[in-house]
Amino acid sequence: ETGVTQTPRHLVMGMTNKKSLKCEQHLGHNAMYWYKQSAKKPLELMFVYSLEERVENNSVPSRFSPECPNSSHLFLHLHTLQPEDSALYLCASSQWGAEQFFGPGTRLTVL
């Protein structure tokens, strides 16, 4: 058990759908992250939140919209995605500056 949970674990959506990914951390950390992991590509950082404030937006298209209502929860809202957005989306948390703990990921397929 890593202390970071993600739901759903698998998601299939059409290009016109709106869905949200949820992440929750039970470790008392003050920073949370969204990563994208595509086949044969390195893990890509998407967003970083510190104390519920977004501090990094790595040139991610606006069809991905993060939300961090409190230090334990992080959402990724998805809207009008493209097939190339199909990937594993990983959430992580940490104390600022320390090692990051990852959740199990959401496997997203966009049809």
Added chain:
Amino acid sequence: GQNIDQPTEMTATEGAIVQINCTYQTSGFNGLFWYQQHAGEAPTFLSYNVLDGLEEKGRFSSFLSRSKGYSYLLLKELQMKDSASYLCAVKAAGNKLTFGGGTRVLVKP
């Protein structure tokens, strides 16, 4: 820009030693992490180096040379369960981690 290189795949025999190299060129350096990721699972933290030298943790050791932009992860007494991808990641400015492509290690009996 950030550039992190590690071999794509390595094969080793159970009980042997494997060394996974990672070279990096980054703007700023605040430490280097190694993560293990089994297929279909989350990456898990293995080690962190911020100063030059060797950090040993059981069967796993990690080495860093900042002047050479080089690190390695050493896996000793390989076990079948060590078959996984090993990810090198550099922390540059702020708290941003940049990952290499990962090295898939296959342990054979």
